[in-house]
Amino acid sequence: MTALIEIERLTKRFGGFTAVDDVTFSVAKGEVLGFLGPNGAGKSTTMRMLAGFMTPTSGTARICGEDVVDRPVAAKRHLGFLPEGAPTYPEMTVTGFLQFCGRARGFHGSALNDRVAHAMALTQLEGVRLQPVETLSKGFKRRVGLAAALLHDPAVLVLDEPTDGLDPNQKHEVRNLIRAMAPEKAIVISTHILEEVAAVCTRAVVIARGRVVADATPAELAAKGPTMDAVFRALTLPEVEAA
Ligand SMILES: Nc1ncnc2c1ncn2[C@@H]1O[C@H](COP(=O)(O)OP(=O)(O)OP(=O)(O)O)[C@@H](O)[C@H]1O
Numbered sequence: 386m387t388a389l390i391e392i393e394r395l396t397k398r399f400g401g402f403t404a405v406d407d408v409t410f411s412v413a414k415g416e417v418l419g420f421l422g423p424n425g426a427g428k429s430t431t432m433r434m435l436a437g438f439m440t441p442t443s444g445t446a447r448i449c450g451e452d453v454v455d456r457p458v459a460a461k462r463h464l465g466f467l468p469e470g471a472p473t474y475p476e477m478t479v480t481g482f483l484q485f486c487g488r489a490r491g492f493h494g495s496a497l498n499d500r501v502a503h504a505m506a507l508t509q510l511e512g513v514r515l516q517p518v519e520t521l522s523k524g525f526k527r528r529v530g531l532a533a534a535l536l537h538d539p540a541v542l543v544l545d546e547p548t549d550g551l552d553p554n555q556k557h558e559v560r561n562l563i564r565a566m567a568p569e570k571a572i573v574i575s576t577h578i579l580e581e582v583a584a585v586c587t588r589a590v591v592i593a594r595g596r597v598v599a600d601a602t603p604a605e606l607a608a609k610g611p612t613m614d615a616v617f618r619a620l621t622l623p624e625v626e627a628a
Pocket residue numbers: 399404422423424425426427428429430431
């Protein structure tokens with residue numbers, strides 16, 4: 386299996402506080418890695434460093450073999466990143482925003498229009514295509530962000546809570562979409578929803594206080610206790626309490 390994401394000893398300190406502490410894992414093509422942990426565990430910080438949005442204090446991250454710090458443009462070519470929250474440029478319409486993202490990715494003319502139309506179809510945004518992003522509900526804003534991440538059909542997807550704010554039907558659709566794309570890509574999703582891990586992930590990495598406390602398949606994790614909730618608490622609470 387080819388590792389499309391390679392994270393080695395990644396660390397981020399904010400002053401004297403270590404938010405991400407010596408994190409190592411890799412993700413191969415075909416894998417959907419669930420990145421789990423309690424609030425403040427360091428998930429978003431790890432994902433931001435992987436996406437080249439934040440410089441690590443130490444350690445390395447590579448996307449399709451390209452170091453995100455030394456070769457940021459080459460690494461980002463292979464990456465679709467859905468950050469936390471809503472897309473920027475809220476006054477743009479959905480179509481306008483996605484066209485802007487597509488142009489930034491180097492698409493023009495009919496190729497640009499095809500890309501935007503395809504991404505909108507995948508994320509079911511056609512009904513709101515002419516609406517300004519700021520007027521959309523949270524779930525629709527999330528899907529606009531997801532469409533922007535998928536636009537260039539990248540080999541690597543890093544999705545920070547992709548189903549946050551979606552209703553159950555939309556969650557189902559987004560999980561189906563992730564599953565459908567999975568064979569051709571390496572995907573990392575962070576989530577608080579334990580059922581999502583069983584539903585879409587082939588592997589799970591659990592972090593607490595910035596450190597990896599488990600790296601296993603969903604079935605291996607589930608076998609560690611009576612419920613996924615209990616396993617999650619056993620893995621993460623001692624770390625939180627010890628801090
Ligand atoms: N720019 C920053 N400056 C200082 N501290 C920060 C900064 N960004 C994050 N932190 C801290 O680093 C820790 C990890 O934050 P992070 O957002 O990565 O956690 P998370 O696992 O994504 O949490 P959540 O599940 O709540 O989104 C937190 O204690 C947070 O307050």
